[in-house]
Amino acid sequence: MKKPFVVCHMLTSLDGKIDGAFFDAPETTPASKAYGTLREHYSPQATIYGTTTMISSYADGTSPTLSLSDDTSPEKADFVNPQGKAMGNYIISLDPKGILKFSSHIIEKKGRPAAHVIEVLTEQVSTAYLSYLQKQGISYLFAGEKCLDCKLLLRKLAEQFEIKRLMIAGGGITNWSFLQDGLIDELSLVIAPVADGNTSAVSIFEQADFLPQHKPIAFRLIEAKPLDGSALWLRYGII
Numbered sequence: 001m002k003k004p005f006v007v008c009h010m011l012t013s014l015d016g017k018i019d020g021a022f023f024d025a026p027e028t029t030p031a032s033k034a035y036g037t038l039r040e041h042y043s044p045q046a047t048i049y050g051t052t053t054m055i056s057s058y059a060d061g062t063s064p065t066l067s068l069s070d071d072t073s074p075e076k077a078d079f080v081n082p083q084g085k086a087m088g089n090y091i092i093s094l095d096p097k098g099i100l101k102f103s104s105h106i107i108e109k110k111g112r113p114a115a116h117v118i119e120v121l122t123e124q125v126s127t128a129y130l131s132y133l134q135k136q137g138i139s140y141l142f143a144g145e146k147c148l149d150c151k152l153l154l155r156k157l158a159e160q161f162e163i164k165r166l167m168i169a170g171g172g173i174t175n176w177s178f179l180q181d182g183l184i185d186e187l188s189l190v191i192a193p194v195a196d197g198n199t200s201a202v203s204i205f206e207q208a209d210f211l212p213q214h215k216p217i218a219f220r221l222i223e224a225k226p227l228d229g230s231a232l233w234l235r236y237g238i239i
């Protein structure tokens with residue numbers, strides 16, 4: 001299958017969490033800086049984020065106002081904004097139900113190149129939402145009926161956007177969805193030397209209720225590199 005090289009790149013606590021109080025500890029700062037710098041090691045053309053992560057860090061909230069007249073609009077087929085595609089750098093937003101709100105099809109984050117938003121939808125979305133996305137110039141791809149078809153998505157990203165190098169940066173449900181389908185080529189963990197004992201924060205990988213159970217997945221170590229501030233960079237391939 002045609003697909004990009006996929007790396008899952010995450011900042012974690014010593015207890016394997018990707019969210020929670022450890023983020024605010026001063027001892028996490030060097031790891032947090034290294035996490036940003038090490039992104040460049042992989043030169044990704046695109047980064048995939050899950051719905052929760054999009055809401056907290058990239059979208060402009062949820063539940064956009066949809067015009068009723070929009071209901072007569074587009075069929076449920078992929079839409080590519082040629083101007084957005086030409087940018088060559090993308091934020092891929094997993095939004096199976098079509099709930100995210102955006103003020104532009106371009107997202108600019110400090111220290112990162114401007115990126116075109118590609119929404120990833122399932123058949124559950126309304127045509128009014130498609131019309132909303134088209135008005136914003138946001139490209140969208142269909143991948144699955146209710147659950148995301150991660151394999152189909154990667155094929156479409158390779159074929160329609162010519163993406164060769166892709167980063168997945170969670171959260172945990174997103175990361176596990178791609179891992180259990182055998183679609184991750186490398187796992188890159190930047191570990192902060194901090195634990196917070198949180199029992200409810202999200203871990204690197206989380207099995208969602210809507211996905212079938214899967215047996216444990218093993219990795220092989222590519223590299224272990226100590227970083228400033230007692231942080232550690234671990235790179236794993238999949239066995």
Ligand SMILES: NC(=O)c1ccc[n+]([C@@H]2O[C@H](COP(=O)([O-])OP(=O)(O)OC[C@H]3O[C@@H](n4cnc5c(N)ncnc54)[C@H](OP(=O)(O)O)[C@@H]3O)[C@@H](O)[C@H]2O)c1
Binds near residue numbers: 009018050056175206
């Ligand atoms: N430390 C780091 O490097 C890092 C990086 C990124 C994020 N984070 C943290 O991760 C946390 C979010 O993690 P999360 O696991 O809760 O959320 P997530 O992976 O960001 O998103 C989960 C949601 O995405 C949708 N989704 C993901 N995979 C799907 C699939 N295969 N099929 C259908 N829908 C799918 C579902 O939306 P619906 O529920 O709408 O169906 C699901 O509830 C945040 O707290 C964020 O701060 C940390």
